[in-house]
Amino acid sequence: MSSLSRRQLLYWWAGLLVASLLSLLSYYVPALAQPLFWLTVVAFLITAWHSIGLATLLAISELVIGAHGYLFSTMLFGNRVSIRLAFFVMLFLLSSYRVVLSFSDFKQSVKWLKPFFPFAVVTVLAIGLGIYHQHNPGDIFLDGNGYLAFGLLLPFSILYRQVNFKENLLRIVLLASSYVAIQTVLFLYVFSHPAFTYFAFDLYTWLRQNILAEVTATVTGAYRIFTPSQLFLLLGWSIAIWQLALEEKRGKKGGMWFALAALYAGSLLISFSRSFWLGWLISFCFAALYALTRTARTFVTLLVYSFASVVVGFAFVFAVVRFPFPGAAGSFLSFGDRFNLSSEAAASSRWNQLVPLREAIEERPLLGSGFGRSITYLSNDPRVRAIEPSGEYTTVALEWGYLDMLLEFGLVGLLAFLMAVWGCIRLQNNGAVAVGVFFGAVAALGTHIGSPYFNHPIGITLLLIVYVLREDWQSRAVAVDKSIGSNNSTAVDL
Numbered sequence: 001m002s003s004l005s006r007r008q009l010l011y012w013w014a015g016l017l018v019a020s021l022l023s024l025l026s027y028y029v030p031a032l033a034q035p036l037f038w039l040t041v042v043a044f045l046i047t048a049w050h051s052i053g054l055a056t057l058l059a060i061s062e063l064v065i066g067a068h069g070y071l072f073s074t075m076l077f078g079n080r081v082s083i084r085l086a087f088f089v090m091l092f093l094l095s096s097y098r099v100v101l102s103f104s105d106f107k108q109s110v111k112w113l114k115p116f117f118p119f120a121v122v123t124v125l126a127i128g129l130g131i132y133h134q135h136n137p138g139d140i141f142l143d144g145n146g147y148l149a150f151g152l153l154l155p156f157s158i159l160y161r162q163v164n165f166k167e168n169l170l171r172i173v174l175l176a177s178s179y180v181a182i183q184t185v186l187f188l189y190v191f192s193h194p195a196f197t198y199f200a201f202d203l204y205t206w207l208r209q210n211i212l213a214e215v216t217a218t219v220t221g222a223y224r225i226f227t228p229s230q231l232f233l234l235l236g237w238s239i240a241i242w243q244l245a246l247e248e249k250r251g252k253k254g255g256m257w258f259a260l261a262a263l264y265a266g267s268l269l270i271s272f273s274r275s276f277w278l279g280w281l282i283s284f285c286f287a288a289l290y291a292l293t294r295t296a297r298t299f300v301t302l303l304v305y306s307f308a309s310v311v312v313g314f315a316f317v318f319a320v321v322r323f324p325f326p327g328a329a330g331s332f333l334s335f336g337d338r339f340n341l342s343s344e345a346a347a348s349s350r351w352n353q354l355v356p357l358r359e360a361i362e363e364r365p366l367l368g369s370g371f372g373r374s375i376t377y378l379s380n381d382p383r384v385r386a387i388e389p390s391g392e393y394t395t396v397a398l399e400w401g402y403l404d405m406l407l408e409f410g411l412v413g414l415l416a417f418l419m420a421v422w423g424c425i426r427l428q429n430n431g432a433v434a435v436g437v438f439f440g441a442v443a444a445l446g447t448h449i450g451s452p453y454f455n456h457p458i459g460i461t462l463l464l465i466v467y468v469l470r471e472d473w474q475s476r477a478v479a480v481d482k483s484i485g486s487n488n489s490t491a492v493d494l
Contacts, residue, residue, distance in 0.1 A: 003164045009175055016065055016179045023071045027206040037074040041086050048094050053165050055094075056155045057172045059087040063461050064176035065183075067227045068211040084457065088151055095154035109157035115423025115467075116153065122413035123147055129370025140372035143396045143408065149457035152464050160468045170239075170433065170469055177236035178260060180229045181267035185320055188270050191215055191223040195326040216272075222321050224272040228458050231447060234280055235440030235462060237264040238287075241309065242436035245291065245302040258309065266313030274347070279447030287439045294430075349379045350399045350450065357398060361406045368410030372396060375407075401448035404455065417454070421445065424467035434470050441466045 004012070026033040048055035062071065062084060069084025099106050123144070130140040159165045190196045190203060207213045213227040240261035244254065268276055284306060291299040356375045363369065379385070379393040398404040405414050425441040427434055444453060444462050453459030 004168050004171060009171060012061070012172065013175055013179060016061060016176065019062075019071060020065070020183070023210060024203075024206050026072070027202070027209065033072070034074050037072045037083060037086075040072055040083055041090075044087055045090055048090055052091070052095060052098060052155050053159050053162065053168070055087075055091060056152075056159060056165075057168060059084075059091055059152075060169070060461065060465070061172055061176045062087060063457060064173065064229055064232050065179055067213065067229050067458075069457070070210040071212070073210070088148065088457075091155050092151040095158060098158055099154060108161070109154070112157045112160060113153055116150065116420050118416040119413070119420040120150075122409050122416045123150075126368060126370045126408050126413065129368065130372040131370070133370055133373070135370065135372025135374075137372075139374060139396045140370075143371035143373075143455075146456045146460065149460040150464075152461060156464055156468055166469060169465065173232065173465060174236055174239065174260070177232045178263065180227065181233055181236075181263045184225045184227070184230065184267040184270050185263075185317060187213065187215065187225045188223055188317060189320050189323065191217075191225070192221070192321045193323075193326065218272070224270070226271045226273055228453070228456065230268060230271045230273070230276060231444055231453055231458055231462060233264040233268050234276065234283070234443035234447070235437065235466075237261055237268070237280075237309070238283060238440035238443060239433065239436035240264065241287075241302065241305055242432045242439070244305045245298055246294075246432040246435065258305065258312075261305065261309035262312040262316060264313070265309045266317040269310075269314055270317055273451070275447045275449070275451035278450060279443040279445070282446035283439045283443035286442055290435070290439075346381070349377075349381055352377045352379065353398060353400060354403075357400060357403050357407065361403065364410060365406070366410045366412060368406065368408050368413055371408055373407055397452075399451060401450070401452040401454060404452050408455075421463065424463050425470065428470050437466045437469045 022032075022036055026036055044055060044058060047058060062069070065071070066084060069082035070080070072083040073080050075081070099109050127140065127144060130143070187203070187207075191200050204215050207215060213225060216224040216226075218224055237260075240257045243257045244261070268280065287302060288299065291302045353375065356377045360369065360373060360375050374394050374396045375398065376392060376394040378391045380391060381393075384393050385391050398407070402414065405417060409417065421441075425438055427438050441463065444459060448454050448459065454463065
């Protein structure tokens with residue numbers, strides 16, 4: 001496939017906006033929901049038949065902006081089917097056909113997929129153990145269906161050797177991430193200004209019905225805007241900061257990268273997600289240590305741009321909240337309550353999971369209990385307390401990412417997962433893009449400590465994107481930079 005031009009990228013961004021607006025329109029006119037879903041399916045199928053690469057970029061775009069995948073959906077055999085599931089099924093089938101059809105593609109794909117073979121074995125074992133231990137079939141499916149996102153490895157295994165695809169993939173990830181960040185800021189503006197009350201109710205209902213975002217009022221009158229898609233902002237911020245730290249950025253390009261970093265930082269603050277902040281902090285600490293091994297200038301530049309982007313990002317979102325039109329907004333941002341880890345409902349509920357989770361892990365520590373193993377704990381979530389006043393809650397959806405993996409896969413499975421992760425993220429070179437995606441992956445892995453992302457398509461896809469982008473980036477960058485008159489840089493021209 002050819003490189004996407006700047007005009008095409010602008011059209012792509014506009015297409016994401018149109019998709020969101022059509023989804024919102026289907027909330028107001030429910031009769032449009034099914035036609036929009038099937039028209040999107042047909043358009044995607046035609047695209048995938050003509051270009052697996054373009055279809056893969058479309059699927060990645062949906063995944064970055066679509067949270068749980070229900071931007072469009074339909075009812076099929078009594079179940080709600082997301083547009084993401086439809087995209088994944090079509091991509092998987094067409095990629096399988098392509099791989100089987102070409103023996104050379106098959107050989108290259110098998111070689112490229114080697115890091116994932118051990119984890120594939122333990123995933124199949126987890127399904128078998130779930131059935132063997134007679135876990136609820138519905139729970140087995142809910143616990144394990146997120147790992148189907150590894151099916152994206154098939155189209156990636158065909159496309160990763162294409163120089164233009166890597167360039168386009170990076171651009172689309174940054175573009176879609178910027179869309180999520182801008183959308184987050186706009187939602188904050190709408191919900192923080194009383195003049196938008198009536199529209200805000202519809203917007204909130206649409207977001208909740210399509211599982212796109214959580215909007216929660218804070219004690220200061222501002223709003224928390226959270227979506228799992230914000231995980232990609234950690235990746236985007238890391239790429240932008242390392243472009244500034246390792247490349248001689250001047251003028252418009254330097255300003256653009258810093259603006260992106262500040263936008264991503266501000267949106268991550270709006271998320272009020274402690275897990276994101278933890279992953280962000282862990283990644284920054286390791287990045288600072290790595291920068292020290294380069295040069296003192298790299299270390300200082302990294303620190304300056306990192307702190308400056310957070311300060312500017314905070315100032316920007318503060319200005320959005322306090323902007324006096326239409327009507328003065330009396331709310332302000334305060335993050336103090338997010339550090340109350342003992343009495344705040346979500347945090348205390350997480351702590352309450354630890355003891356029953358540890359006891360369940362100790363039952364089968366080596367191979368795990370398989371998918372569908374539930375635990376019972378005391379939840380302080382008001383929604384749970386409204387149904388069960390005692391707070392007793394049984395679920396397979398656990399908050400501690402690595403402990404959840406220990407429960408499902410055991411120690412053997414967790415080690416297999418970590419082997420696959422290392423195979424995906426280890427540095428191939430020390431260029432700005434390679435280093436940026438590496439520390440973006442570290443941030444996501446840190447986030448997984450307190451929120452499960454690597455059993456979800458968003459986290460898994462981020463990992464696979466890093467695997468594609470970090471491989472042979474040095475040679476890719478040379479090819480890209482020839483178009484702008486340089487062949488000795490590892491920067492990306494957006």
